[in-house]
Every structure is written in C-alpha cells, then in structure tokens.
Amino acid sequence: MNVAQQLQETDRNKLSKDFWNAVTDSLPIMLGVVPFGITYGVMGIAIGLTLWEILLMSLLVFAGAAQFVTISMLGAGITSFGVIVFTTLLVNLRHLIMGASLAPRMIKEPMWLQGILTFGLTDEAYVLVINKIQKSGYSVSYHLGATLALYVVWAAATLVGATFTNYIPDPLEWGLDFAIPATFLVMLIPRLKDFVSCIVFFVAALVSIAGVLYLPGKWYIILACIIASVIGGLIERNGNNAQ
Amino acid sequence: MRSEILLIIIGMAVVTYSTRVGSLVLFRFTGIPSWLEVWLKHVPTAILTALIIPALILPKGAIDLSLNNHYLLAGLTTGLTAFLSRNVLASIGLGLLVMLSLRWFGF
Numbered sequence: 001m002n003v004a005q006q007l008q009e010t011d012r013n014k015l016s017k018d019f020w021n022a023v024t025d026s027l028p029i030m031l032g033v034v035p036f037g038i039t040y041g042v043m044g045i046a047i048g049l050t051l052w053e054i055l056l057m058s059l060l061v062f063a064g065a066a067q068f069v070t071i072s073m074l075g076a077g078i079t080s081f082g083v084i085v086f087t088t089l090l091v092n093l094r095h096l097i098m099g100a101s102l103a104p105r106m107i108k109e110p111m112w113l114q115g116i117l118t119f120g121l122t123d124e125a126y127v128l129v130i131n132k133i134q135k136s137g138y139s140v141s142y143h144l145g146a147t148l149a150l151y152v153v154w155a156a157a158t159l160v161g162a163t164f165t166n167y168i169p170d171p172l173e174w175g176l177d178f179a180i181p182a183t184f185l186v187m188l189i190p191r192l193k194d195f196v197s198c199i200v201f202f203v204a205a206l207v208s209i210a211g212v213l214y215l216p217g218k219w220y221i222i223l224a225c226i227i228a229s230v231i232g233g234l235i236e237r238n239g240n241n242a243q
Numbered sequence: 244m245r246s247e248i249l250l251i252i253i254g255m256a257v258v259t260y261s262t263r264v265g266s267l268v269l270f271r272f273t274g275i276p277s278w279l280e281v282w283l284k285h286v287p288t289a290i291l292t293a294l295i296i297p298a299l300i301l302p303k304g305a306i307d308l309s310l311n312n313h314y315l316l317a318g319l320t321t322g323l324t325a326f327l328s329r330n331v332l333a334s335i336g337l338g339l340l341v342m343l344s345l346r347w348f349g350f
Contacts, residue, residue, distance in 0.1 A: 056249075088254075100283060185321050208297050
C-alpha cells in the first residue's frame with residue numbers, strides 16, 4: 001500500500017466530521033430554500049396538482065427553478081409533455097457546466113456515489129462544494145452531506161407548503177429568500193483576491209445582468225459563465241506566455 | 244396520481260439527471276481535456292457571480308439601483324461585512340437583519 005492509498009484510508013471520524021460540517025454550512029442557505037419550497041408546494045395545490053404529484057416532483061426532479069417553471073406552465077394550461085420536458089432541459093442545462101467543473105474531483109469516486117451526487121447537483125450544492133474545495137480541498141462526505149441536507153429540506157418544505165396551503169401567507173414576501181444570495185456572496189468575496197478573478201467577476205456581472213434583461217430562462221447563467229471564465233482563462237494564459 | 248402528470252414528472256427527472264450526470268459520463272470516455280482545465284478554473288467565480296448579481300440588482304427582472312431595492316441594500320451590507328470581517332455568520336446575519344427590517348418595518 002503506498003502513501004496515497006494510506007491517506008485515502010477511511011478515517012471515519014474525518015468522514016463524519018466533513019458530513020456534518022456540510023450540514024452546518026448549508027443551514028443559512030436552507031433559510032432561503034425553505035420559502036421557495038413552501039411557495040412551490042402552495043402554487044402546486046393552487047393550480048390543481050395533488051400533494052403526491054407535487055412531492056414526487058420534488059423527490060425525483062429536485063430542481064427548484066425547473067419545478068417552478070413547470071407549475072407556471074401547467075397553471076397556464078400548457079400540458080404538453082414535449083414542451084414541459086424540453087423547457088426543463090433548457091432550464092437545467094447550466095448543470096452541465098457545474099458537472100464539468102466538479103468532474104475532476106468526483107471522477108475518482110465509486111460509480112454509485114457519483115450517481116447519487118450528480119442526482120443532487122443543484123446550484124446550492126455546487127456552491128457549497130466549490131467553497132469547501134477552495135478552503136480545504138474536495139471531500140466526498142462533505143459533498144454527500146450538503147446534497148442530502150438540501151434534498152431533505154427541499155422535500156420537507158414542499159410537503160409543508162402543499163399541506164398547509166391555506167395557513168401560509170406568501171413566503172417569498174418574508175425576505176428570507178435573501179439568505180441564498182447572501183450566503184453565495186460571503187463565499188464569493190474571498191475568491192476576488194487576484195486581478196484575473198476580479199475581471200471574471202466584472203464580466204460575469206455585466207453579462208448576467210444583460211442576460212436577465214434580454215435572454216429567456218436561465219441562459220444568463222450559462223452565457224455569463226462561459227464568457228467570463230473563457231476570458232479569465234485567456235488572460236491567464238497570455239500572462240503565463242509573457243513571463 | 245394522474246398518468247399524464249406522472250409521465251411529465253418522469254420526463255423532467257430524466258432530462259434533469261442527464262444534465263447533471265452528462266459531463267461526468269462524457270469525461271469517463273474522453274478524459275478531461277487539458278485545455279478545458281484552464282477554463283474550468285474560473286467557472287466557480289463566474290457562476291457565483293451570475294447567481295448573486297442578478298438577484299441583488301434585478302430582483303424583479305428589471306435593473307433597480309434605487310433605495311427601494313431591499314436586496315441591493317442588504318447585499319451591500321453582507322458584501323461589505325464579509326470583505327471587512329471575513330465572518331460568515333455576521334455577514335449573512337447583518338444582511339438579513341437589514342433585509343427583514345426594511346421588509347417588515349419599512350425603515
């Protein structure tokens with residue numbers, strides 16, 4: 001057994017510590033996820049879905065934005081399988097980039113774990129994991145902890161919304177949804193410590209603003225990500241060549 | 244449960260999963276190309292920015308740089324606190340405090 005293998009030896013304490021750290025780290029994000037889950041449940045009932053249909057969508061699809069879009073379409077009388085599924089695909093295309101971003105770390109893990117972790121690859125889980133990578137490196141148990149915590153909370157919030165529909169005044173008016181961008185912001189700021197990262201930030205900010213104004217759905221994330229990160233890569237390569 | 248709704252849910256689940264697992268499946272066959280790694284390096288910062296900035300500057304879909312934009316004011320509070328203190332809980336907590344005060348008490 002070589003050193004690398006010894007380092008990879010299961011240290012149960014560390015695994016469980018990483019898992020629970022992930023759950024703790026996801027708490028502020030959950031504060032923001034819960035109002036969305038509740039609203040999704042309330043809207044689902046309002047447009048005539050049953051509790052089980054609403055919950056099953058959260059359990060099988062687990063993609064907030066796509067679920068909201070689907071509920072809106074069903075509510076507007078658009079019930080075509082093709083239209084809804086294709087729209088879901090477009091809304092979720094951004095996950096291809098997040099998957100590519102995490103692939104170098106995940107690809108060494110067992111297949112079944114990759115299967116579970118990719119199933120739960122939401123924006124929130126991605127952000128938690130890249131933050132952990134930046135601070136102290138990738139940990140698969142951290143990844144699993146973040147994924148499971150978000151999954152359980154999303155399903156539970158959905159259930160609460162769909163069950164107590166009549167008792168809940170519009171949860172997105174509470175202001176708690178701000179917890180999501182707030183948490184992301186706290187994770188972004190330590191990344192802006194060099195020139196290239198600041199350029200990536202400014203380009204992504206401008207493109208995403210323009211994208212929200214002029215593009216449908218979630219294309220603003222895809223476009224901002226591709227343009228900003230390509231520019232970042234180019235600047236870095238030119239800088240290295242010049243040295 | 245109605246079968247047409249069930250079918251839609253299954254269809255959504257299949258395409259969503261394919262977007263999430265797609266890159267890993269592809270890389271399993273091709274390996275991760277080295278030119279891609281330079282690009283992937285900046286993806287986290289770019290995605291974080293694209294998730295945050297529109298939520299703060301266009302919370303309702305139109306640019307709003309006024310004092311009525313609670314998300315922007317609370318976001319500036321969180322951002323500044325994070326920059327100065329590097330304290331996660333203080334940054335999120337102060338931002339939320341600003342957000343909830345504006346929302347519920349209207350200061």
